[in-house]
Amino acid sequence: NAGVxxxxxxxxxxxxxxxxxxxxxxxxxxxxSWYRQDPGMGLRLIHYSVGAGIxxxxxxxxxxxxxxxxxxxxxxxxxxxxxxxxSVYFCASSYDYSxxxxxxxxxxxxxxxx
Amino acid sequence: xxxxxxxxxxxxxxxxxxxxxxCTYTATGxxxxxxxxxxxxxxxxxxxxxxxxxxKGSNKGFEATYRKETTSFHLEKGSVQVSxxxxxxxxxxxxxxxxxxxxxxxxxxxxxx
Numbered sequence: 001n002a003g004v005x006x007x008x009x010x011x012x013x014x015x016x017x018x019x020x021x022x023x024x025x026x027x028x029x030x031x032x033s034w035y036r037q038d039p040g041m042g043l044r045l046i047h048y049s050v051g052a053g054i055x056x057x058x059x060x061x062x063x064x065x066x067x068x069x070x071x072x073x074x075x076x077x078x079x080x081x082x083x084x085x086x087s088v089y090f091c092a093s094s095y096d097y098s099x100x101x102x103x104x105x106x107x108x109x110x111x112x113x114x
Numbered sequence: 115x116x117x118x119x120x121x122x123x124x125x126x127x128x129x130x131x132x133x134x135x136x137c138t139y140t141a142t143g144x145x146x147x148x149x150x151x152x153x154x155x156x157x158x159x160x161x162x163x164x165x166x167x168x169x170k171g172s173n174k175g176f177e178a179t180y181r182k183e184t185t186s187f188h189l190e191k192g193s194v195q196v197s198x199x200x201x202x203x204x205x206x207x208x209x210x211x212x213x214x215x216x217x218x219x220x221x222x223x224x225x226x227x
Contacts (some may be wrong), residue, residue: 042217067223090157094213105157
């Protein structure tokens, strides 16, 4: 199993550009989520999904969109990038929504917005 | 609301030293508690967990005990190695909150020879 994969690993955008961060998992996990990691702030939940076709907002959803058309994929879209979105983004998955809390994380995407 | 407070880093230790990283929490209800570890250039991975008061989680020589009376979940290891150098995150999940985790800010550990 590849586990949770994320692409790209690094990205530089200009203010106002849009892009999609890709996330895929091959463990047949129902629950997937996106976090951003900023210095001194730990990880904060952006959006999450409890299954295909179902998504919901986390703690810091503004400026981001998600969709979940398949169990495997959970892309994160930045509609109009802003410097405040410079961060490291992690995708995570777990077996189910009401499970043990153990989540499996991807290696991250480091995004810089100029 | 829910929150997790960790000691500030970085923590720098010599190999074979004793490690403690403090973690305290505030939560509604009865949370499950976790320690995640992030090695350089990698994503987070679960190190250990405890789901109820007085439970002790352990893995790879690390231990943490769920102390409800002090709302704490301090991470300890008796003898650290250079390979333990990483960032350690304390986290909680409340019952009925699905799989949503609330993380602390992370504590960087550097172990030197």
